[in-house]
Amino acid sequence: MCGIVGIYYKNKDLNKYLGTMLASMLVQMSERGPDSAGVAVYRNSVDPPSTKLTLYAADDDYDWHRLRSLLAEAFSANVEIEIRVSHCVVTTTAPLPELRIWLDSNCTDLRIMSAGSTIEIYKEKGTPREFVERFALHDFQGSHALGHTRMATESAITTQHSHPFSTGLDLCLVHNGSLSNHNRLRERLQGEGIEFQTDNDSEVAAGYLMWQLHQGASLEQALTCAIRDLDGFYTFAVGTRNGFAVLRDPIACKPAVMAENEDWVAIASEFRAIAQLPGVEQATVWEPAPATVYSWGEE
C-alpha cells in the first residue's frame, strides 16, 4: 500500500502555506500508511560554501549543542543548528565530503537523512497525525515538498526504513510500488560511484536519477531514461532543488492523481488528499498517463 503526496508552488507567494497543505495531505493518507510518515521539504536555501544536513538521532535527548561545538572546533567553521524532535538541521561552511567522513567516524549514533542547499528530510514511526503534530509541520514554509505514509509489508517499522530516501544532494524520491530489477541496477550504479545506505528498491530509483543528473541530464530527461531502465511497478514523485516531477510505469496500476491550478501542482495516491486543498475548485484534475513524464520548475 503506502501513500505518497507532493505539492509544488508555481506562485511563490503561497510558500507560507506549505506546512499546512502538506500536513493535511499527509493525514488524509493515514489509512494507506499508518506505520510511519516522512516528508522532504524544500525551504530556507543556503548559498555556497554553506551546506545543510538533516541529521537524525534515535535518542530524543541527544545533545545537539555539543555536536555543534565539536563540529565548529573540528572544522574551524561556522555551524548553526535547528533542532526538531529527533532531527536536527545543521548548516555549516565545513566541506561536505570531510564532514561526512567525520560524522561516520565520530558520531555512529547519527544518520544523515539529507544533504544539499535546500532539502530537509524528517521521518519517524507512528501515525501521520502524530508525525504532523510532533514535528509541527504547520510551521514549515517553502517552495515544494514530498510526503510518504508507510504501511510496512516486507521490512521492519523503524525510522530508518521509513521514506522518503535521499541519495544525492537536494534529490528526493517517493515511490509507491516495487521494482524488480533493483539488485542488478544497484550493482551497476555502485560501479559508477553511487552509494546506497539500504537494500531498498526505492533508494535505487533515487540513485539512478542522481547518476543521470550527474551525467548532465535534466530531471525530465533522467525520468525519460528511467522508463527504459527501471523495471517494475511505480508511481514516483521526485523533488530537486527547484524541480518537481511525476512518473508512472507503462502499466500504471499504482494509483496517482494530480491537480494543477494557476498557483500550485499537487500529486497524491488518492484524490481525498487533494480534495481539501484551497483552490482545488479551479484546478484541472487528472490521473497521470502511463510512461509519461510530468515536470515543473527545472531550469
Place this chain on the structure above:
Amino acid sequence: MTRFDLARDSVRSLNQRLHESPAGHWVVSHPDGRHCIAAGLDAAVDIHIEGHVGYYCAGMNQQADITITGSAGPGVAENMMSGSVRVKGNVSQCAGASAHGGLLIVEGDASARCGISLKGSDIVVAGSVGHMSAFMAQTGRLVICGDAGNFLGDSIYEAVIYLAGKIGELGADCVEKKMTAQHRQCLADLLSASGVEADPDRFRRYGSARKLYHFNSDHAGDY
C-alpha cells in the same frame, strides 16, 4: 429520508444498516474519500452521497440507485449486478470492473481500465477514458463521449464500444465496425437513459475482430 453522517459514524455501520434495513431515500454526508461506501447493497433504495468517495464505492450493487456528487476512487461499481450508479465528478481506474448489469454513468472523466472485463453492464462516460479501457470486456456496452487512451478494447470479446472522440491506439483484436441504424438507436436509448447529452451521429462503433478467441499459432505475435 434517512441522513447518515460519516464524520460521526463508521462506513461499516452505514453498510450494516443498508444491508439490514434498507428502505427509501438516504443521504450520506462527509464521505471524505473513505473506501467501500454503500458496497454490497441488494435493495431498491436511493442513495445520495455528498462528496468524494474512495475505493470500491457501490461495489457489487444490486437494485440500488446511488449518486455520488464528487469524484470516486478506483473500482467504483465494480461487479455491479443491477441498479444504477451516477458519479458527477471523475472516476479513478477500473470503474465498473467486471460489472454484470445495471448502468454506470460518469459525468466527468474516467481513468485507466474503465469497464475492464465488463460482463453485461452499460457504462456511459460523458468525458474521456484512460488507457486499456474495456480490456477483455465480454458483454455490455461502453459509451465514451470524449476521447479514449491507448489500447482501447484490447482482447475484447462481445462487448460493444461507442466512441465520439479521438482514440490513441486500438488494442489487440479491437476494430471499428459499421454503425447500423439499430446500433444508433441502442446508443440513443443509452444516452437518453443516462441523461448525458450527446449527438449519436458523432459516435463510431468498435468491437472484436474475433481473431483471439482461440489460440492460433498464426497469430502468436498478437497474444
